[in-house]
Amino acid sequence: xxxxxxxxxxxxxxxxxxxxxxxxxxxxxxxxxxxxxxxxxxxxxxxxxxxxxxxxxxxxxxxxxxxxxxxxxxxxxxxxxxxxxxxxxxxxxxxxxxxxxxxxxxxxxxxxxxxxxxxxxxxxxxxxxxxxxxxxxxxxxxxxxxxxxxxxxxxxxxxxxxxxxxxxxxxxxxxxxxxxxxxxxxxxxxxxxx
Numbered sequence: 001x002x003x004x005x006x007x008x009x010x011x012x013x014x015x016x017x018x019x020x021x022x023x024x025x026x027x028x029x030x031x032x033x034x035x036x037x038x039x040x041x042x043x044x045x046x047x048x049x050x051x052x053x054x055x056x057x058x059x060x061x062x063x064x065x066x067x068x069x070x071x072x073x074x075x076x077x078x079x080x081x082x083x084x085x086x087x088x089x090x091x092x093x094x095x096x097x098x099x100x101x102x103x104x105x106x107x108x109x110x111x112x113x114x115x116x117x118x119x120x121x122x123x124x125x126x127x128x129x130x131x132x133x134x135x136x137x138x139x140x141x142x143x144x145x146x147x148x149x150x151x152x153x154x155x156x157x158x159x160x161x162x163x164x165x166x167x168x169x170x171x172x173x174x175x176x177x178x179x180x181x182x183x184x185x186x187x188x189x190x191x192x193x194x
Contacts, residue, residue: 010186011183011188012138014028020057023057024188029175029182029188030176035072035113036070036071037176038176039106041175043063043105044063045172046102047063047098049168055093061091062091065091066086072109076107076109078103083103097162101162104160104161105163127148127178130194131178132179134180140183149167152173153166153169154166
């Protein structure tokens with residue numbers, strides 16, 4: 001007789017479709033120190049503004065292809081003619097302002113790297129170098145912003161970044177593990193805790 005394993009308890013937001021569950025179980029909340037991954041999430045999260053994360057996740061492969069596998073050095077050099085091509089590409093969100101902001105943000109991203117050594121070193125300063133460990137419980141609302149995301153968004157805006165307000169940056173902090181917002185009951189809460 002084999003013992004039955006209890007089903008894993010997950011954050012309820014991810015239970016919509018398998019891709020969401022996979023993203024929750026493998027990526028969301030894992031501390032990120034790789035600049036390319038940070039840039040990927042900046043592009044995806046700024047594209048999400050006003051839309052659902054599910055919409056963006058479903059188009060992630062399209063973004064990888066259209067945005068040179070999120071190589072910010074290449075994205076920074078995209079010509080206007082390529083923007084026009086992207087506006088016809090149904091595998092991504094066809095919003096000219098968001099596409100142009102990704103190109104602008106790639107340029108600003110490299111300026112931050114030049115000043116701080118890496119974008120990762122820059123962004124982790126906003127949480128004192130280690131993840132904020134929240135203790136959310138089932139039924140509690142997830143925060144949309146924090147003092148840290150406010151400060152980060154304000155600094156990014158001052159540096160010329162676009163489409164990266166406090167709400168978008170809080171989502172970035174959740175996704176890249178600067179804040180652990182897995183519910184305490186979720187099996188991933190302890191796994192991503194540093």
